[in-house]
Amino acid sequence: xxxxxxxxxxxxxxxxxxxxxxxxxxxxxxxxxxxxxxxxxxxxxxxxxxxxxxxxxxxxxxxxxxxxxxxxxxxxxxxxxxxxxxxxxxxxxxxxxxxxxxxxxxxxxxxxxxxxxxxxxxxxxxxxxxxxxxxxxxxxxxxxxxxxxxxxxxxxxxxxxxxxxxxxxxxxxxxxxxxxxxxxxxxxxxxxxxxxxxxxxxxxxxxxxxxxxxxxxxxxxxxxxxxxxxxxxxxxxxxxxxxxxxxxxxxxxxxxxxxxxxxxxxxxxxxxxxxxxxxxxxxxxxxxxxxxxxxxxxxxxxxxxxxxxxxxxxxxxxxxxxxxxxxxxxxxxxxxxxxxxxxxxxxxxxxxxxxxxxxxxxxxxxxxxxx
Amino acid sequence: xxxxxxxxxxxxxxxxxxxxxxxxxxxxxxxxxxxxxxxxxxxxxxxxxxxxxxxxxxxxxxxxxxxxxxxxxxxxxxxxxxxxxxxxxxxxxxxxxxxxxxxxxxxxxxxxxxxxxxxxxxxxxxxxxxx
Numbered sequence: 001x002x003x004x005x006x007x008x009x010x011x012x013x014x015x016x017x018x019x020x021x022x023x024x025x026x027x028x029x030x031x032x033x034x035x036x037x038x039x040x041x042x043x044x045x046x047x048x049x050x051x052x053x054x055x056x057x058x059x060x061x062x063x064x065x066x067x068x069x070x071x072x073x074x075x076x077x078x079x080x081x082x083x084x085x086x087x088x089x090x091x092x093x094x095x096x097x098x099x100x101x102x103x104x105x106x107x108x109x110x111x112x113x114x115x116x117x118x119x120x121x122x123x124x125x126x127x128x129x130x131x132x133x134x135x136x137x138x139x140x141x142x143x144x145x146x147x148x149x150x151x152x153x154x155x156x157x158x159x160x161x162x163x164x165x166x167x168x169x170x171x172x173x174x175x176x177x178x179x180x181x182x183x184x185x186x187x188x189x190x191x192x193x194x195x196x197x198x199x200x201x202x203x204x205x206x207x208x209x210x211x212x213x214x215x216x217x218x219x220x221x222x223x224x225x226x227x228x229x230x231x232x233x234x235x236x237x238x239x240x241x242x243x244x245x246x247x248x249x250x251x252x253x254x255x256x257x258x259x260x261x262x263x264x265x266x267x268x269x270x271x272x273x274x275x276x277x278x279x280x281x282x283x284x285x286x287x288x289x290x291x292x293x294x295x296x297x298x299x300x301x302x303x304x305x306x307x308x309x310x311x312x313x314x315x316x317x318x319x320x321x322x323x324x325x326x327x328x329x330x331x332x333x334x335x336x337x338x339x340x341x342x343x344x345x346x347x348x349x350x351x352x353x354x355x356x357x358x359x360x361x362x363x364x365x366x367x368x369x370x371x
Numbered sequence: 372x373x374x375x376x377x378x379x380x381x382x383x384x385x386x387x388x389x390x391x392x393x394x395x396x397x398x399x400x401x402x403x404x405x406x407x408x409x410x411x412x413x414x415x416x417x418x419x420x421x422x423x424x425x426x427x428x429x430x431x432x433x434x435x436x437x438x439x440x441x442x443x444x445x446x447x448x449x450x451x452x453x454x455x456x457x458x459x460x461x462x463x464x465x466x467x468x469x470x471x472x473x474x475x476x477x478x479x480x481x482x483x484x485x486x487x488x489x490x491x492x493x494x495x496x497x498x499x500x501x502x
Contacts, residue, residue, distance in 0.1 A: 033437075034410065034437075036410075037410050037411055038410060038411045038435075038436045038437060039411045039436060235436065235437050239436060300414075301413050301414040301434075301458075302413075302414045302416075302434060303413070303414070303434065305438075305439070324436055324437075325411075325413040325414070325434075325436050327436065354432075354439070
């Protein structure tokens, strides 16, 4: 790893480094890619509890909840009006429909009942989205604070995640509905708690003050580590989200991709709304020349990787955007974009993996569904 | 194999040279350090029997959940045998990288490349710097 600029460190950096975390540069942050084995960390999350430091994600706080109204003018999905307590996944797009980022918008209330707006963006897009927001509104008017470096964000995911965290909280996270959030005490400190995640498992994400991060992290880990729980690095986070069919910015989503191509219909509300990119999305929905996102499963053990080309016969029909060996299914899986005529489930395709054509079949997303 | 008697490439292949039927034959594998660094191995593409290789040529690959890594021939010669049971039993690399986990045998056409390989001590030093 070489870098000319100093990497950012999360409040848990020292913990990772002293617990076998292999630290790598990820979007300008020094992050643990794995602690032990990727497969073990993956399976810990599927079978028990996985704990993830996701403090590198950008976290924007707005004291005035009507900031959601400003954001609603920029998101593909309606985030205002939105009841306090709710969180929505959405995209932000340019006028030409190119995806700037995928984000979570929160409308929550603090312990005194005062509402606020919160937003989580990808680490790699934090500066870009901040600039985009500033272009469209006076953020200071909404009591804006970039809380990325002052706080830590910890994801606790897996079938036993909520049972682990519940007793440590003032109000149990299991009392929240999926994609809802609240502020409550976690290990004695006030935290933003949301029933969200990026693994395909149930669980929660906790945003805590940076100086409490190690204490919260260690307390939760101590509670679940005897029961199959584990710290999990970015590598297993990627295999988990891929199995769950979730797009990753920079791979399945980018400025060159229109949301209409990305199989994220649930995150697009067109009716009675205006936002940058709306017209481009409407047009792209009708455009049969644009590649669409699909899932692919393969035989054998050899995974296709990002940028591998997809063929039907001699014709190149698409490209892989993410691929790995699935620890859960014990076979290679991938996501990619192919021409619309090749997207039917069961379609037999081929992927060029470093000069060899390997069979691949279009399959339903997600690969993994916990229900 | 006794690790202290082997030669090592900076790209983490090990080499053991012995006489076989009047020729010098190099047995080649990857080190336990490499296996530990890669973790989660899922696939191996063995070198091709009969192929002529030069030191530094890519002659196979090993793939983990996270990424693919090339295998480089540390010697000059012809591939005469490969460990065909290895790709379906990659866990052998975790338990016996220097023995049962051998990858290929190459009949040497020249011994020149051997002098460029590291001895045990120099290789250990390299690993300490990388680890």
